[in-house]
Amino acid sequence: MEDILTYGFMQRALVAGVFISIACAILGVFLVLKRDAMLGHGLSHVTFGGVALGLFLGIKPLLMALVVAVFCSVIIQKLREKAGLYEDTAIGIFSSTGMAIGIILVTLSGKFNVDLFSYLFGNILAIERFEVVIAVFLAVTVIMVISFFYQELLYQTFDAEAARTSGIRIGFLDAVLAVLTSITVVIGMKVVGILLVAALLVIPSAAGLQIAKTFRQAVIISSVVSIGSVIAGLFAAFYWDLPAAGTTVVVAFLVFLAFGTLRILKKRGVLE
Template identity: 60%
Template sequence: MEVFFLYGFFQRAFLAGVFIAIACALLGIFLILRRDAMIGHGLAHVTFAGVALGLYLNVMPLAVALFVAVVASWIIMKLKVKAGLHGDTAIAIFSSVGFALGILLVTLSQSFNVDLFSYLFGEILAIETSEVVFSIVLAFVVVLLVVVNYHKFMYMTFDRESAKASGIKVDRLDGLLTVLTAVTVVLGMKVVGILLVSALVVIPAAAGLQVASNFKQAIVLSTFISITSIVIGLVLAFLLDLPASGSIVLLSFLAFGILFVFRRSRR
């Protein structure tokens, strides 16, 4: 195992990956239980527009994507509450419009190239030091904010009305959760790419939820599955020359599959 860590790029990928894995798993649990699992998918598509804009303007695509995703997440949330649209209509619309915009901008900037592909399919093993620092700091902030608001998020997810009646500012926390999701999606994009990032948010959390009998267990189990999928995925990608993104997502799906079968067989 030590041999991997002799390689700087592997160390970087490993470090950033673990932090992002934790952020994804934590948020994933809340999103699934709030029946908001698709928001990751929608925001990923919007993120594509952000990346395309960055490529078009020739400024840091990661930073532009972050900005665009956060703004979009805010609008989606407001639309959901105020526009009287059913369920995830706002997400469905934003997701396709984001992608359409992205395609347009990419074509205009003539950047249908390797660079774009790395955003679409992820390229964690090629992550640069500056991006590692950026990712770790942001992932750390996400995790910290979720931990600080853990009980409030749990309360409002479980029983929104009682949470509100107990004085919790649920609307403000909705906003926070949405923005944190946007940040996490952009970070996850570096690991597995735009096309697979929603899997990183949803699958480990869904796997943990299969067998958890309490909330703490769900959090611990999902985080463990998320980290393990990323670490093993990276090692496999490195050893067998496989794409890291595909390996990571398939591994987390394997964990989900095993736990799903386990839960069904326990009945």
């Protein structure tokens, strides 16, 4: 354990990983309960377009991905609200188009290389110092914004109609959630990559929801599962040379499986 922490790249990976995983888990609980888990998946595809645009224009891909993802999240939200599109339709349109534009730009720029692969599959061990700073700053921002709107988000997620009659601005909260999701997807991309970032939003939260009795419990358990999975991924990469991203997601899935089994056993009266 001491060995692992003496490496600068491991320290950076752990710090960024822990903060990002908490942001993913907290946000994920709201998305899963709102049946909006596909928003993260869709925005991850949009993020690919942003990364490609960054590579094409020679601008830092992380920053370009952030701008593109936030912009598209707002548009998706507006389309759902104003244009009468079904929620998954708006996501489907943007995710496919984002991916398509990304493929075109990457081909035009001739940069289908290791750089792009690290965004697609994640490479947290190669995270740079400035990326750690940005990731931690954004993760803390996401966590703080959710904390400020926690009660309203909970009410809206549980019963949107009644929340509206309590003077809660549902459309505004949906937009906040969409923007936070886009930010989280972009920073989560460094941990597990574009292809798996949606898993970090969904699986730890789904695991926590298997055994939580209160919303607060769901948030805490999901965060613990998320942090544990990311750390397990880092350890697997360090000691066994396994891919951190893949291991993170598989560990989270195994915890989900365990908690799901626990719930079924409790429901059938096998366990108290």
